[in-house]
Amino acid sequence: MRKLPSGRWQASFVGPDLARHSAPHTFETKGDAEGWLGRRHAEVVAGEWQAPAPVVRVAPLTFDAYSAQWLRERDLKPRTREGYEHLLRRYLAPVLGSLTIDSVTPSVVRTWWSQLPSDLPTVRARSYALLKAIMNTAVADEVIDSNPCRIRGAANTPRAREIRPASLEELSVIVEAIPSRHRALVLLCAWCALRSGEVLEMRRKDVDVVAGTVRVVRAVSWVGGLAVVGTPKSAAGTRVVSMPPHIVPAVAHHLDTMTAAAPDALLFPGRDGVTHLQPSTLHRNWRLARETAGRPDLRVHDLRHTGATMAARAGATLAELQQRLGHSSVSAALRYQHAAQGRDKEIAAALSVMAGRESR
Incomplete structure (x- = not known):
């Protein structure tokens, strides 16, 4: 043994x-x-043992063949599948594809990883994480004895830049500067901390201005230039989010003046009024608005960080943030917490007020 x-x-x-x-x-x-x-x-x-039939040797399994099988057997979102296919084709297959899977040793992995472009740290981390996941399955399938991916921390995706949420003043300038048909979109992304794909798939039937809520049950992503509608990013992403009362009139005005009457009508359609708004159109208008606000670094997705920060300052607990953001884990929600500028002074001032009350 x-x-x-x-x-x-x-x-x-x-x-x-x-x-x-x-x-x-x-x-x-x-x-x-x-x-x-x-x-x-x-x-x-007992004299009952018989020698087994000779084993028929088959061609060794290559990494290309096994990774293709691995991808076929995964239930993935279309955008995720497209991303994996790109990483395999561009960064893994050229070096590892023709090797038999049992010849992908720790030294082979280290050499491959060291040759990935150092100026693309996110690509390196995601490529390594994908290789490690494939090899984990190979171990479970007993194709290999152990996972050769042993580089500590190589799968950790670095944050390329520190995200600075928009201030209330900057957000106000952006809302005024962006075309009127996109103002409610900015307000929903910021004040409800929604993903842009969730908002761009939102329909009239998903908005209840009387209750002041929006229902997130679908999201749109673009794969190969085509809009693909599916479920939100995770199971927790299906949720009902309360709108802050001050944005409800703007959302109601958008429904009254810029959304078709049908329940399935998109809130933010493309120019034809039927199909989804193209990201390129939104981002072109977004770039002009953020420049007006003096925030050329701000992405549409950063509005989600803005919403999470404002909710935290309003007193939302981590569990409440997790539910509002539609995250399945607390650790995911933590990424969207930011210390707003001046908040430490506010905390210090509140502590002094508390100390004054206690001393009386």
């Missing part, structure tokens, strides 16, 4: 034919391996 690096056990024996015969699979425990050997020994003693 032999314990493999994966923690599983391999068993083999020399039969009456003087050839070594291995178990057709590995075992989770040493006891299971011993049991298999015991049964084979009993067969030999």
Whole structure:
């Protein structure tokens, strides 16, 4: 018996034919391996053991073949699948694709990783994370004994820049500067902390101005230039979000003047009034508005950070932020918490007020 690096056990024996015969699979425990050997020994003693038929050798499995199978068997969002396909084609296959999967050793992985473009840290991290996930499955499938991806921290995606949420003054300037048909979109992304894909798929039936809520049940993404409608990013992304009362009139005005009457009508359609607004059109208008506000660094997605920060300052707990943002884990919601400028002084002042009350 032999314990493999994966923690599983391999068993083999020399039969009456003087050839070594291995178990057709590995075992989770040493006891299971011993049991298999015991049964084979009993067969030999009773004269019932027969040598197995010769194994038909098949061509070694290449990384290209296994990764293609891995991708086919995954239930992925279209945008995620497209991203994986790009990473495999551009960064993994050129070096690893023709190798047999069991010849992708730790040293091969280190050499491959060191040759990835150092000026693209996010690409390096995502490529490594994808390779590690594929190899984890190969271990579970018993195609390889252990995962060769052992570079500490290589899968951690670095934050390329520190995100500074928009201030209330900057947000006000952006809302005024952007075309009127997009003002409600900016308000919903910022004050409700919604993803742009969630807002661009929002329809009249999803908005209740009386209750002051919006319902997030779908999202749109673009794959190969085509709009693909699906569920939100995670199960927790399906949610009802309350609008701050001060933006409800603007959203109601948008529904009255810029949205078709049908329940399925898109809130923010393209020029034809039917199909989804193209991201290029939105971003062109967005760039002009953010320049007016003096924030050339601000992305549309950063409005979500703005909304999370404002909700935190309004007293939302981490669990409440998690629900409002539609995140399945607290750690994901934590990424959107920011210390707003001047907040530390406000906290210090509040502590003094508290101290004054306690001393009286």
